[in-house]
Amino acid sequence: MIPEGALSLDGLVVAVILGMAVLTYLTKVGGLWILSHLEVSDRLEAGLSVLPGAIVIAILGPELASGGPAEWGAAAVVVVIAWRTDNILLALCGGVLAVVVFRGLG
Numbered sequence: 001m002i003p004e005g006a007l008s009l010d011g012l013v014v015a016v017i018l019g020m021a022v023l024t025y026l027t028k029v030g031g032l033w034i035l036s037h038l039e040v041s042d043r044l045e046a047g048l049s050v051l052p053g054a055i056v057i058a059i060l061g062p063e064l065a066s067g068g069p070a071e072w073g074a075a076a077v078v079v080v081i082a083w084r085t086d087n088i089l090l091a092l093c094g095g096v097l098a099v100v101v102f103r104g105l106g
Helices: 011-036 042-065 069-085 088-106
Strands: none
Touching: 042 069, 042 088, 069 088
């Protein structure tokens, strides 16, 4: 059961989250604007196409390296879902669900 008052929001936290959302949006729009004014070579396009996966690996790699059986099991679930569906978002959602389940069992 969640204690009363546990779901209250601090104004500073909300402001920081909103600020990060605005900066994220501006970064994406700025990047798209810059790319619309540049000639995109095949090499740059290939690099940009693999960038999301590289970012995910850079964020999750250290967590997996220091993780236990739950994290490694969830990583296996991600690989299987990604291989079978070719859908990264579905694989990541499956991995999050799997790590929650595996940690609950452990």
